Each structure stands twice: as C-alpha cells, then as structure tokens.
Amino acid sequence: MPGKQPIQNRRSGCPLNASVEILGDRWSLLIIRDMMLRGFRTYKEFLGSYERIATNILADRLQKLMAHGIITTGRDPSDGRKLIYSLTPKGIALAPVLTEMVLWAAAHEDTANQALVRLMQKDKPRFLAGIRQRWAEKTTR
Amino acid sequence: MPGKQPIQNRRSGCPLNASVEILGDRWSLLIIRDMMLRGFRTYKEFLGSYERIATNILADRLQKLMAHGIITTGRDPSDGRKLIYSLTPKGIALAPVLTEMVLWAAAHEDTANQALVRLMQKDKPRFLAGIRQRWAEKTTR
DNA sequence: CAAGTAACTTGCAATATGCAAGCGACAAAT
DNA sequence: ATTTGTCGCTTGCATATTGCAAGTTACTTG
Numbered sequence: 001m002p003g004k005q006p007i008q009n010r011r012s013g014c015p016l017n018a019s020v021e022i023l024g025d026r027w028s029l030l031i032i033r034d035m036m037l038r039g040f041r042t043y044k045e046f047l048g049s050y051e052r053i054a055t056n057i058l059a060d061r062l063q064k065l066m067a068h069g070i071i072t073t074g075r076d077p078s079d080g081r082k083l084i085y086s087l088t089p090k091g092i093a094l095a096p097v098l099t100e101m102v103l104w105a106a107a108h109e110d111t112a113n114q115a116l117v118r119l120m121q122k123d124k125p126r127f128l129a130g131i132r133q134r135w136a137e138k139t140t141r
Numbered sequence: 142m143p144g145k146q147p148i149q150n151r152r153s154g155c156p157l158n159a160s161v162e163i164l165g166d167r168w169s170l171l172i173i174r175d176m177m178l179r180g181f182r183t184y185k186e187f188l189g190s191y192e193r194i195a196t197n198i199l200a201d202r203l204q205k206l207m208a209h210g211i212i213t214t215g216r217d218p219s220d221g222r223k224l225i226y227s228l229t230p231k232g233i234a235l236a237p238v239l240t241e242m243v244l245w246a247a248a249h250e251d252t253a254n255q256a257l258v259r260l261m262q263k264d265k266p267r268f269l270a271g272i273r274q275r276w277a278e279k280t281t282r
Numbered sequence: 283c284a285a286g287t288a289a290c291t292t293g294c295a296a297t298a299t300g301c302a303a304g305c306g307a308c309a310a311a312t
Numbered sequence: 313a314t315t316t317g318t319c320g321c322t323t324g325c326a327t328a329t330t331g332c333a334a335g336t337t338a339c340t341t342g
Contacts (some may be wrong), residue, residue, distance in 0.1 A: 012191035013253030014150075015246035016174050016239060022250075026165045026330090033157050045287050050153035067299055069249075081288045081339045090249045096241040098157060101164075104238055105156035108231045109163075112154030125339050132212075167299090184320050195300050200321055222308045222319045 003134050013040070019097075027053055027061050029101070032070070032087070032094055036131060041084050042076075070094070089104050092135045160238075168194055168202050170242070171227070173211070173235055177272060178257070182225050185216075211235070233276045235269050236269050 011017055023029055034040040034049050046058055053061075062085065065071045070091040074084035099120055106117040120127050143149055164170055175181040175190050187199055194202075203226065206212045211232040217223035240261055247258040261268050 001164070011193065012172075013176075014191065015243040015250070015252040015254060015258060017171060018246040019242035020167055020170050023164060024167045024170065024247075026161055029161050029165065030155075030158060030240050033155075044287085047289095050155065051158055052152065054313095054333095056292085056332090057330065072187045079288085079299070079340075084288070093245055093249065097238070097245055100201060100237040101160040101243050102156040104234055105159040105163075108234065109159045111156040111159050113156060117156060185318085188320095195302095195323070197301090197323085198299065201298095220309075220319085224320070 010080065022064075022070075023094075023097075025061075027051075027057055029064060029094075031058070031061055031065065032091060033098060035071070035085065036085050036092065036095060038136070039134075041086060042082055043085075065091075070116065082137075083112065086139060087135060092132060095131045099124065163211075164235075164238075166202075168192075168198055169206060170235075170239065172202055172206065173200070173232060174239060176212070176226065176228050177233065177236060177239065177276070180275075182227065183223055184226075187226075199224075227280060228276060233273060236272045240265065240269065 010021060030049065030051055030053070032047055034046055038049075040046055041050070043058065043062070046062075047053065047055065061073070062073075066073065068090075069088055071085050072088055073083050073085050076084050102117060103120055105111050106114070111117075151162060171190065171192055171194070172187055175187055179190075179212055180229060181187055181190070184199065184203070188194065188196065189202075203212070203214075207214065209231075210229055212226050213229055214224050214226050217225050246252050247255070252258075
C-alpha cells in the first residue's frame with residue numbers, strides 16, 4: 001500500500017469532504033466511468049463521449065486526476081502522438097462508488113443502460129470482481 | 142414506489158451522468174451527510190457545519206435537493222421561525238453512495254473520523270441498516 | 283514534404299461561487 | 313407592547329469556473 005496523499009488545504013478532515021473535493025464536479029467521474037467501463041484510454045476517445053466535454057475542461061480534469069494519483073499516463077509506443085491514460089489502483093478502487101451511484105440513479109431517475117444496471121443488481125460482488133480483473137489484465141500486460 | 146423523475150435536459154441517459162448532474166458539486170453531498178449522519182435538520186445547523194457553506198449557496202442547494210425529491214421540509218410546530226428539513230426515501234437511499242465515498246477517501250487520503258470509518262469497514266450492512274433504522278424512527282414519529 | 287491527426291492552449295463570454303450586508307417573520311425579554 | 317434577538321433567507325458585487333471556438337505544436341501518413 002503506497003502512502004496516502006497529504007492533507008492539502010481541505011475545508012475539513014471528513015473523508016466525505018475529501019471525496020467531494022476530489023470528485024465533486026460534473027466531469028471527473030464520467031471520465032473515470034469511460035476508462036473503467038468503456039475501456040477508453042485516449043484524449044480523443046474521452047472527447048467523443050456522449051456528454052461532450054469541452055477540450056479545455058478535459059485537459060484540466062486529466063491533470064487533476066493525475067495530480068490526485070487516480071490516473072497515470074504514458075506514450076503509445078506504436079504512435080508517438082498518442083498518450084495512453086490508465087487507472088491506478090486508487091482509481092480502480094472507485095468502482096464501488098460508481099456502482100452505487102449508478103444503482104441509485106437507476107432506481108430513482110429515468111435512465112438508460114438497463115442492461116448494465118441489471119448486471120450490477122444481480123450480483124454486485126461479481127460485477128466488481130469483473131471490473132478489477134479486466135483492469136488487472138490490461139495493466140500487467 | 143413513487144414514479145421516477147422525468148428525464149430533464151440531461152447530457153446523456155447514463156445513470157452515472159444523472160447522479161453526477163444531481164449530486165456533482167462541492168456541497169450537496171455534505172448537506173446530505175449532515176442530515177444522515179449528524180442528524181442536522183435546520184438551516185442554522187447546516188450553516189454551522191465544518192466546511193462553512195455560504196448562506197446563498199445553502200439556500201440554492203436546499204432548493205435543488207427539494208426539486209429532486211431528495212429532501213422535504215415542514216414548519217417546526219414548536220417554533221414558527223424554524224423549518225425542519227428531512228430526507229425522503231430517495232434521500233436515505235444515498236447511504237451506500239456516501240458510505241463508499243467515505244471508505245474510498247479513508248483508504249487513499251489522509252482523513253479524520255477513523256471511528257466512523259472503522260464502523261463502516263467492520264460491518265457495512267449493519268452500518269447501513271442502522272442509518273435506515275434511525276431515519277425510519279425519526280420520520281414515522 | 284504536404285496534409286492530417288492527437289493532444290492540448292488561448293481568448294472570451296456566460297455562469298457559478300463566495301463573502302458581506304440586509305430583510306421580513308416570528309420569538310423572547312423587559 | 314415594544315425593543316431586542318433569532319431564523320431563514322435574499323441581494324449586490326467581486327472572483328472563479330465553465331463552455332465554446334479557434335488556434336498551436338508535435339508527430340504520422342501518404
């Protein structure tokens with residue numbers, strides 16, 4: 001287990017406040033969703049996602065997610081222009097958070113992607129194990 | 142089960158996007174935390190919380206949480222000036238989301254309130270059941 | 283080596299946030 | 313019953329963040 005991030009200028013020491021300060025905006029979790037569930041790895045792919053993030057906001061959020069140790073980046077060996085973004089262990093550990101947020105919205109709002117939701121509902125531990133396994137396969141290669 | 146909220150002008154139908162559009166800001170979840178975990182019920186109490194929310198932002202967020210059916214309000218019968226805010230079933234259903242966010246931050250950031258965190262870690266279902274029970278007791282009375 | 287692509291950066295208008303002060307309804311004290 | 317205080321906001325204004333369009337730079341492809 002690597003050392004935890006030092007407490008920055010947080011409004012309080014509450015763990016929920018820490019999460020909210022890191023992830024509480026309209027875009028960060030969607031980027032993480034795209035990486036975790038859709039396998040997106042490049043700037044271009046993130047830009048093409050459904051919610052149409054602006055280029056400057058995307059660049060800013062990728063920076064912040066890196067600064068928080070949630071994602072890392074490296075050059076694509078087969079194309080020097082491309083950067084490959086990937087989730088760190090800290091990033092993949094957000095899977096339960098995303099899952100609960102999806103389940104809550106699916107239960108209380110009018111939303112799409114019911115296939116995914118049913119997978120989560122049917123066997124949550126298995127769903128989470130699947131996410132972690134696919135991540136491990138990608139990152140060890 | 143009451144009807145789900147109609148799909149507004151969402152950027153996409155993704156359930157995670159719905160959650161992020163409703164809860165993805167720096168304050169909403171902290172207000173819900175104060176109600177769920179600390180038993181806060183009035184404007185004054187929210188204002189006094191650790192993170193020092195501004196009065197106009199608090200009023201705005203309470204409005205939005207009500208519009209989304211996450212909280213309700215009523216007059217305090219014993220003091221006509223006071224409004225009592227409380228969580229709806231949809232609001233209390235956010236307990237697993239808050240819990241996972243707390244656990245994630247506690248595992249990866251330098252945070253306080255380790256007593257609460259250990260309770261969550263030791264027996265999560267029991268912790269959630271406790272939250273729901275205290276809520277049910279308050280709301281049926 | 284010209285044209286295209288990936289990942290940004292910049293400029294600027296619109297929107298949201300944060301702070302301080304004020305306001306109206308009600309309550310408590312004199 | 314009138315002053316003083318409390319509660320839940322609202323308003324004004326400065327600053328910060330967001331969103332859109334148009335560059336820019338490094339690399340790749342034809």
